[in-house]
Amino acid sequence: MPNRVSMVDHGSSLAVPSRRRLIGAVAVGGLGLLAKPALAETIDFKVPGGAPTRDYTTTMPEKGRMIVQRTRPPWLEVPFEVFDKGVFTPNDQNFVSWHYAGFPTDPDVATHTVKVHGLVNKELSLSIADIMKLPHIEYAAVSQCAGNSRLYMAPRTPGAQWANGSMSNAVYTGVRLKDVLDLAGVKAGAQRVRFGGLDDAPLPDTPKFMKSIDIDHARDGEVMIAFAMNGKQIPMLNGFPLKIVVPGWCAVYWIKMLNDIEVMDQPDTNYYTTNGYREPVTPLHTIKPTDTDFKLTSITKMFPRSFITNLKNGDSVKVGAPSVVRGIAFGGDNGVAGVDLSLDGGKTWLPTQLGKDEGKYSFRQWQTNVTIPTRGAQALMVRCTNTEKLVQPSTPVWNRGGYMQYVTETTHVVAGEPSGPF
Numbered sequence: 297m298p299n300r301v302s303m304v305d306h307g308s309s310l311a312v313p314s315r316r317r318l319i320g321a322v323a324v325g326g327l328g329l330l331a332k333p334a335l336a337e338t339i340d341f342k343v344p345g346g347a348p349t350r351d352y353t354t355t356m357p358e359k360g361r362m363i364v365q366r367t368r369p370p371w372l373e374v375p376f377e378v379f380d381k382g383v384f385t386p387n388d389q390n391f392v393s394w395h396y397a398g399f400p401t402d403p404d405v406a407t408h409t410v411k412v413h414g415l416v417n418k419e420l421s422l423s424i425a426d427i428m429k430l431p432h433i434e435y436a437a438v439s440q441c442a443g444n445s446r447l448y449m450a451p452r453t454p455g456a457q458w459a460n461g462s463m464s465n466a467v468y469t470g471v472r473l474k475d476v477l478d479l480a481g482v483k484a485g486a487q488r489v490r491f492g493g494l495d496d497a498p499l500p501d502t503p504k505f506m507k508s509i510d511i512d513h514a515r516d517g518e519v520m521i522a523f524a525m526n527g528k529q530i531p532m533l534n535g536f537p538l539k540i541v542v543p544g545w546c547a548v549y550w551i552k553m554l555n556d557i558e559v560m561d562q563p564d565t566n567y568y569t570t571n572g573y574r575e576p577v578t579p580l581h582t583i584k585p586t587d588t589d590f591k592l593t594s595i596t597k598m599f600p601r602s603f604i605t606n607l608k609n610g611d612s613v614k615v616g617a618p619s620v621v622r623g624i625a626f627g628g629d630n631g632v633a634g635v636d637l638s639l640d641g642g643k644t645w646l647p648t649q650l651g652k653d654e655g656k657y658s659f660r661q662w663q664t665n666v667t668i669p670t671r672g673a674q675a676l677m678v679r680c681t682n683t684e685k686l687v688q689p690s691t692p693v694w695n696r697g698g699y700m701q702y703v704t705e706t707t708h709v710v711a712g713e714p715s716g717p718f
């Protein structure tokens with residue numbers, strides 16, 4: 297099925313983003329909320345080499361219950377059970393990641409502008425209202441930090457120690473970046489389009505966080521300037537009021553609090569392109585920790601992944617009676633063709649039933665019934681194949697940045713007596 301990029305007319309139901317919604321959350325404690333979360337409970341991810349026990353918080357502005365790794369700038373992870381409840385991640389539980397703490401907690405929508413400059417016929421300074429006058433498009437897309445699952449890299453690598461919850465799925469509504477570029481008129485010779493947001497680097501010598509994509513990619517009609525997430529304005533921590541969505545590519549490109557679009561006549565030599573977010577050009581972008589002789593390239597598209605969401609490590613399942621096993625999958629930069637489950641350590645694979653297709657960039661649910669014949673420890677493995685026939689590998693990805701893990705996941709459960717009245 298083609299990606300469901302559609303024209304939408306929300307009529308009056310989708311208003312111009314307003315700052316009012318933020319007042320309740322931010323006025324209560326302002327930055328104080330960002331600095332000191334309530335430590336409601338803890339979670340132990342049980343990884344070798346120093347298990348991080350993390351706290352949950354319920355006091356981040358506009359956020360529900362999240363796993364907090366860092367408060368300022370925030371790194372908030374989705375509690376994994378959220379992914380079992382539905383294919384879309386609620387806005388108040390969409391993960392959060394920022395490089396620098398210097399972003400406004402209450403951007404002013406009345407005065408917010410997006411500057412379009414560089415190799416264009418006409419420099420623009422667009423208000424939110426100007427942008428919203430363009431035709432609207434809408435599609436579901438997974439945003440995933442390039443470092444999702446870095447916590448499980450063996451050996452561990454530096455960077456945010458995300459478990460599997462620095463990913464989320466939402467329906468985004470916005471305008472085509474192409475239409476905005478056409479308003480400005482891109483001149484011949486354009487190479488890259490670079491995005492910047494309202495956040496500033498903390499020191500004069502610290503590079504500003506920016507990312508860029510090729511001009512053809514920027515004009516593909518899919519890359520979006522989003523003003524809504526799941527039909528509501530984007531939460532402040534997720535980039536209110538405007539966010540670039542590059543569907544199929546890892547979230548590092550999805551610049552939040554967008555206020556700057558630069559059409560470049562040359563390659564991007566910004567720190568975050570030339571030094572940061574790079575992966576080895578090797579099979580599975582994997583090296584051995586001792587390897588030194590390999591090229592690096594910028595991480596870009598995502599790869600297929602799948603997870604069991606209704607069972608976690610250590611759970612018990614029935615023996616000799618059917619159990620439901622279900623979860624989510626995504627294809628990376630294209631759709632989910634199939635999700636298979638193995639009960640024998642990957643020797644044989646059983647197809648599962650796919651849930652509703654919400655578009656090729658979305659999470660897709662899958663489910664199956666399995667009967668575990670023997671008592672004791674069992675390893676359930678789940679593997680996604682995308683529509684370009686790329687399959688999750690059986691060996692883990694490893695590179696120094698801890699980027700783009702997509703190994704076939706294993707959930708260790710224990711099979712015992714059927715529960716209930718028999």
Ligand SMILES: Nc1nc2c(c(=O)[nH]1)N[C@H]1C(S)=C(S)[C@@H](COP(=O)(O)O)O[C@H]1N2
Binds near residue numbers: 394396492533
């Ligand atoms: N302006 C801005 N945009 C940004 C970032 C940032 O630090 N500043 N971080 C990027 C990275 S690395 C990630 S993983 C995503 C996180 O988006 P989220 O917080 O909405 O989940 O935002 C991306 N966009």
Ligand SMILES: [Mo]
Binds near residue numbers: 393443547548
């Ligand atoms: Mo990220």
